[in-house]
Structures are given as structure tokens and as C-alpha cells.
Amino acid sequence: MQFGESAPGLLKDYTVPQIFQEDFFDVLDKNRPSFRWLVIGPARSGASWHVDPGLTSAWNTLLCGRKRWALYPPGTVPLGVTVHVDDDDGDISVDSPTSLQWWLDFYPLLADENKPIECTQLPGETIFVPSGWWHCVLNLETTIAVTQNFVNSRNFEFVCLDMAPGYSHRGVCRAGLLALDEDSLEIIEKNMPCEKENFRCLDLTKKETEARILRPQQNENGKENANGSYNVWEHDFSYDINYLAMFRNSELDHFTSPWCPDNSLGQRGLREWLSRLWVGNPRKREMVWKGACLALNADKWLDCLGKICFFHSLPFPSENAKLPVGMGSNPVSLFPFTNGKLGEQIVRDHFKDIPELVITLYRGMFPTSDT
Numbered sequence: 001m002q003f004g005e006s007a008p009g010l011l012k013d014y015t016v017p018q019i020f021q022e023d024f025f026d027v028l029d030k031n032r033p034s035f036r037w038l039v040i041g042p043a044r045s046g047a048s049w050h051v052d053p054g055l056t057s058a059w060n061t062l063l064c065g066r067k068r069w070a071l072y073p074p075g076t077v078p079l080g081v082t083v084h085v086d087d088d089d090g091d092i093s094v095d096s097p098t099s100l101q102w103w104l105d106f107y108p109l110l111a112d113e114n115k116p117i118e119c120t121q122l123p124g125e126t127i128f129v130p131s132g133w134w135h136c137v138l139n140l141e142t143t144i145a146v147t148q149n150f151v152n153s154r155n156f157e158f159v160c161l162d163m164a165p166g167y168s169h170r171g172v173c174r175a176g177l178l179a180l181d182e183d184s185l186e187i188i189e190k191n192m193p194c195e196k197e198n199f200r201c202l203d204l205t206k207k208e209t210e211a212r213i214l215r216p217q218q219n220e221n222g223k224e225n226a227n228g229s230y231n232v233w234e235h236d237f238s239y240d241i242n243y244l245a246m247f248r249n250s251e252l253d254h255f256t257s258p259w260c261p262d263n264s265l266g267q268r269g270l271r272e273w274l275s276r277l278w279v280g281n282p283r284k285r286e287m288v289w290k291g292a293c294l295a296l297n298a299d300k301w302l303d304c305l306g307k308i309c310f311f312h313s314l315p316f317p318s319e320n321a322k323l324p325v326g327m328g329s330n331p332v333s334l335f336p337f338t339n340g341k342l343g344e345q346i347v348r349d350h351f352k353d354i355p356e357l358v359i360t361l362y363r364g365m366f367p368t369s370d371t
């Protein structure tokens with residue numbers, strides 16, 4: 001239940017724990033995606049295995065009852081769970097037994113080294129679920145919990161990447177590479193912007209329907225054990241953003257690409273969000289810029305703007321204007337310097353795939369004297 005909206009009175013008794021106060025979606029106020037819930041469930045119920053949406057992280061505080069939790073790091077698809085990556089939009093669907101079924105039927109099959117992180121949460125306790133982590137919950141008795149998803153400095157880039165146009169990266173981010181079936185791997189390999197060798201060295205295996213345990217390249221962090229299974233706890237738990245970003249289709253940009261329909265913010269929302277953070281948090285600009293490059297190809301747009309400025313002997317876009325988001329800083333804003341038809345021609349020349357809508361907008365802003 002989204003209690004903040006349906007029962008706003010409850011907010012009087014609600015505060016975000018001190019250590020989770022940083023939340024970059026808060027600049028969106030009422031327009032932020034759904035983010036906090038009251039979760040009530042009877043004994044034996046519970047959330048089956050999933051990764052939280054948008055690669056956000058979450059905290060979850062239990063008010064009454066006990067919850068059994070199991071967690072796996074990103075990329076470790078739990079035994080008994082199948083992930084399918086949609087060929088069209090790269091989104092994933094997860095086929096999972098109920099949490100009770102999982103504990104009864106699959107848990108006993110796990111070797112010790114492949115067991116998840118587990119704990120029993122008691123009333124008053126708060127658990128943190130980091131970005132991209134698989135989790136499954138079993139209510140041992142009737143429980144009431146509050147939970148909130150958030151984006152902060154630690155998961156900002158993952159959230160931006162998840163909202164970026166392009167599809168190959170989505171299943172990769174959300175479920176880990178072994179969540180991809182052979183066909184998707186092939187598509188990714190074809191569209192890879194990076195060196196094929198980099199990709200190959202990951203030595204990704206075939207589709208496996210049963211246990212899918214992450215088996216990354218051999219390195220000092222991870223060793224294969226005698227029976228060939230990979231010990232999930234001996235390597236780095238977190239995503240590597242540079243590695244994930246290799247799967248983004250960098251040819252897509254924020255004006256021309258179709259956006260994933262389930263993108264919780266949407267194209268406009270995403271630009272507005274980044275733009276607000278950019279303006280409101282000058283000290284966080286390095287972080288926002290990295291996120292904007294992942295989500296909007298902001299570096300590509302800055303490059304274009306730079307070329308146009310150079311061509312017309314104009315000053316390079318200022319720090320405030322370099323982020324191609326919002327009306328104030330998208331490429332249209334440059335063209336008060338040129339006028340009328342010439343400006344329009346420049347826009348067309350430099351942004352070959354610019355939608356007509358932007359041209360129309362441009363005409364509205366800088367009408368020519370001869371039209």
C-alpha cells in the first residue's frame with residue numbers, strides 16, 4: 001500500500017532513518033516514482049525472489065511479526081528462478097516459486113557455499129537491501145513493515161543506467177549476466193560498443209535453466225572450487241558500473257530513442273530530475289554528470305554544442321548550460337546567437353536526427369523576420 005498517498009495521516013508517525021536520508025528523487029516532490037509502502041502479510045506469505053525496480057536500494061523496517069530474509073548479490077540468480085530477457089525492450093521477467101515453496105523445495109538443495117545471506121528480522125529492526133541485490137522474504141507470522149526505495153550517491157549511476165535508452169543493458173543490470181539467454185548474448189555481442197575481446201574474456205556460459213551461479217572470469221577475487229561451482233561469497237558483491245555501461249547502446253540519445261515503456265520516470269521526468277539535481281546541487285555535479293552521460297549521452301551533446309560554438313566563434317557552453325536537459329540547457333537554447341532560418345539550418349545540420357517537434361519549438365522561440 002502506498003500509504004503516503006492513500007493515508008497521508010500516517011506520515012505524521014513516519015520518519016526516514018538518519019542513514020538513509022540522502023534521496024535524490026526527493027527533488028521531484030509529488031512527481032517522484034512510487035517509493036514507500038506499508039507491507040502487511042500473514043504467516044507463510046512473502047515476496048518471492050526479485051530485484052527492486054530501477055536499481056534503487058531500499059530500507060525495510062519491521063513493526064511487528066518476524067520475517068525471514070534471503071539475499072544474493074547482483075548477478076547471482078537464485079536456484080529455482082528463471083530470468084527471461086525480452087528481445088524487444090531488454091526488460092526481464094522473473095519466473096520464481098513463491099517464497100515458501102522456495103524455502104521448502106530449493107533451499108535444501110543448496111550446497112553451503114551457495115547459500116544466500118540469511119537473517120531473521122525482528123520487530124523494530126531495519127534491513128538494507130542494496131541496489132541490484134536479489135531478495136526473498138518469508139513472513140514467519142503476520143507482519144507489518146514499512147519500506148522505502150531510494151537513490152543516493154552510492155547507487156545513482158546504476159539508477160541512471162537503468163533509465164537510459166537502449167535495451168541491452170537492462171537485463172544485465174537487473175539480474176546479472178547469466179540472466180541473459182544465448183540469443184540475447186548474441187545480440188549484445190553484435191551491438192557491443194566495446195572491444196569484443198573484453199566481452200569474451202568474461203567467458204559467459206550457455207543458458208542454464210537450473211542453478212545459475214555467477215561464474216565470472218578467474219581472478220584473484222574468485223576461485224572455482226573442486227566440484228566446479230563458484231563460491232558466490234569470494235568475489236566483489238557489487239556491480240562495476242564501467243562494465244555494465246559497456247552494454248548500453250551509446251548510439252541512442254535522449255531525443256530520438258524509444259524509451260522503455262516501464263521506465264518509471266519517463267524521458268521528460270528523467271531530464272527534469274537530472275536538471276534539478278544539476279542546478280540544486282553544485283557540489284554533486286561530478287556525480288550528476290556521470291549519471292547524465294550514462295542516461296542521456298550528455299557528453300555527446302556537449303561535444304556537438306562545442307563544435308557548433310567553435311564553428312560560429314561563440315564561447316563554449318558554460319558550466320550551467322552544458323547539461324542537455326530541460327529547456328534552459330538543451331541545444332535549442334544556444335540559438336538566440338544566430339537568427340531565423342540560419343539558426344534552424346544549423347540545428348538541422350548538427351543534429352541530423354532531431355525530431356520535427358524540436359524544430360517547431362525552435363521556430364516558436366526564435367521566429368524569423370521572413371516567416
Ligand SMILES: O=C(O)CCC(=O)C(=O)O
Nearest residue numbers: 039047052060137145147
Ligand atoms: O517487506 C517485504 O516483505 C519485502 C518487500 C520488498 O522486498 C519490496 O517491497 O520490494
Ligand SMILES: [Fe+2]
Nearest residue numbers: 050051052135
Ligand atoms: Fe524488494
